[in-house]
Amino acid sequence: MKELTCKLLVIGAGPGGYVCAIRAGQLGVDTIIVEAEKPGGTCLTVGCIPSKAMIHAADEFAKLVEAAAGGSPFGLTAADPVLDLAKAVAWKDGIVGKLTSGVAGLLKRAGVKTVAGWARFRDGKTVEVETETGVQVIRAEAVVIATGSVPVELPSLPFGDRVISSTGALELTELPERLVVVGAGYIGLELGTAFAKLGSRVTVVEAEGRVLPLWDADLTKPVAKRLAELGVEVLTGAKARRLSSDGAALVIEDAEGEERRLPADKLLVTVGRRPLVDGWGLEELDLDRDGRFIRIDEQCRTSMRGVYAIGDLTGEPMLAHRAMAQGEMVAEIVAGNRRGWDKRAIPAVCFTDPEVVSVGLSPDEARATGREIKTGSFPFSANGRAMTLGSDAGFVRVIARADNHLVLGIQAVGQGVAELSAAFALAIEMGARIEDVAGTIHAHPTQSEAFPEAALKALGHALHI
Known part of the structure; x- marks a missing residue:
């Protein structure tokens, strides 16, 4: 077979890889992208997109169940709802199919050549x-x-058959009667909450002292409260040990050091993700590592000239939009443009019930810089739009420097707050001060009004609390 040559070779067509390739093609860079599976990577095919589809389907079903039980606050009633999980999964798969086809079309339009298969390095320039x-x-x-x-x-x-990953959970066409989730991070809680709403009896096992242990405690309290309302049993300070001898239960060590059996039809293990560095021939390259990850500089350059790395295999935060931003930047650098990389304004979103958003520094992280800070919080219980949506749990919080009021971090927890992440990130990216946020007119009635209200609170003259 004839050898192919190009200026830029991208290995992996996930969010970072395909964005990198598309932008490079737009800039006139001769680009080839190699992907063993469908374009879109984990996020589009078995992660972000399909999980959010199933979360939405679960939310809709839960509303029907509530109405059928006469518990709707809106005065709605419904007949006994029936779940066709296979149909919901087919709908989810249809969305994935449209998006993967769309990515393939975008690559083609940008003039990128796609090679389907598994790449392995011979050296830093050849695969x-x-x-x-x-x-x-x-x-x-x-x-x-x-x-x-x-x-x-x-x-x-x-x-295996009974023990599944998040990928396996999204492929289920029959609802497990009893689901045990190991790990109360964002993946475990997102999927665990969805299955609880669909009708599974869900138990969550977490080794740390609370759910979402990497998020600050004030943000996670409304999530823990909602889990209890949904009937999800949460066992903190507990460690998963092994399957029982008959394979029908998970044996755990609880917070008191005692062994317990948790019956489970399916066992969902969500204890994190690791970089995919095996099988690519990376041993042929002299790349510096940062633990399990590939070490990069602020321009995503590795320790080898002409070799870049982006996305999850470069470390935290392991987020699709971080990979996309890195990919776009690298494409422009290869094309000869000057670009830099700053991760301070990357939003992190947890699609639990309620949703959680964090951009920039938490209060503890801000204090750790040694500067005096100002904080202001505004509860959704005082926000008219949140009340009309029937869910007023949560708040918006702003953290800023005390001396010049520069916004350092913004967090929120509440229904639909994922959509506020753009405003939060933009404020930090553009170097907003508390006065800028407070002085920006926000539409009424919207949940976004909680953002300037939190800023007003930090300034000492809140209006609606």
Whole structure:
């Protein structure tokens, strides 16, 4: 087979890789992208998009169940609802199919050549790709490694028929009567909450002292309260040990050090993700590592000239939109433009019930800088739009420097607050001060009004509380 040559070779067509390739193509860079699966990567095919589809389906079903039970605050009633999980999964798969086809079309429109197969490095400029028609050799002036991450598998609980990852959970066509979730991070709680709303009896096992242990406690309290309302049993300070001898239960060590059996039809393990660095021939490259991850600088350059790395395999935060921003930047650098990288304004969103958003520094992180800070919070219980939506739990919080009022961080927890993340990120990206936020007129009635109200609170003259 004839060798292919290009200026830029992108390995992996996930969010970071395909954005990098598209932008490079737009800039006239001769680009090839290699992907073993469908374009879109984990996020589009088995992560962000399909999980949010199933979360929405679960929310809609829960509303019907509430109405059928006569518990709707809006005076609505309904007949006994019936869930067709297979149909919901088919709807989810349809969304994924449209989006993967869309990404393929965007790559083609940008003039990017796609090679389907698994790439393996010969050296820093050359890869071999196992394709359906044989081995294809590709040589490039610059290479971007964007291979992503995979779920962490516990040695005592290998993935199989009963033990599933988030990928397996999204493929279920029958609802497990009893679901045990190991890990109360954002993936475990998002999916666990969805299955609870669909009708599964859900138990969450978390080794730390509370759910969402990487988020600050004030943000997680409304989530923990809602889990209890949904009937989800949460066992904190507990460690998953092994499957029972009959395979029908998870054996855990609880907070008191006692062993317990938790019956489970399915066991969902969500204890994190690890960078996908195996199988690519990376041992042929002299790349510095930062623990499990590939070390990069502020321009995503690795320790080898002409080799870049983006996305999950470069460390935290392991977020699709971070990978996209990195990919766009690297494409412009390869095209000869001057670009830099600053991760201070990357929003993190947890699609639990209620949703959680954080951009910039938390109060503790801000205090750790040694500066005096101002904070202001505004509760959704005082927000008219939140009340009309029937869910007024949560708040918006603003953190700023005390001396010049520069906004350092913004957090929120509440129904639909994921959509506020753009405003939060924009404020930090543009160097807003509390007065800028407070002085921006927000539409009434919207939940976004809680943002300037929180800023007013930090300034000492809140209007509506």
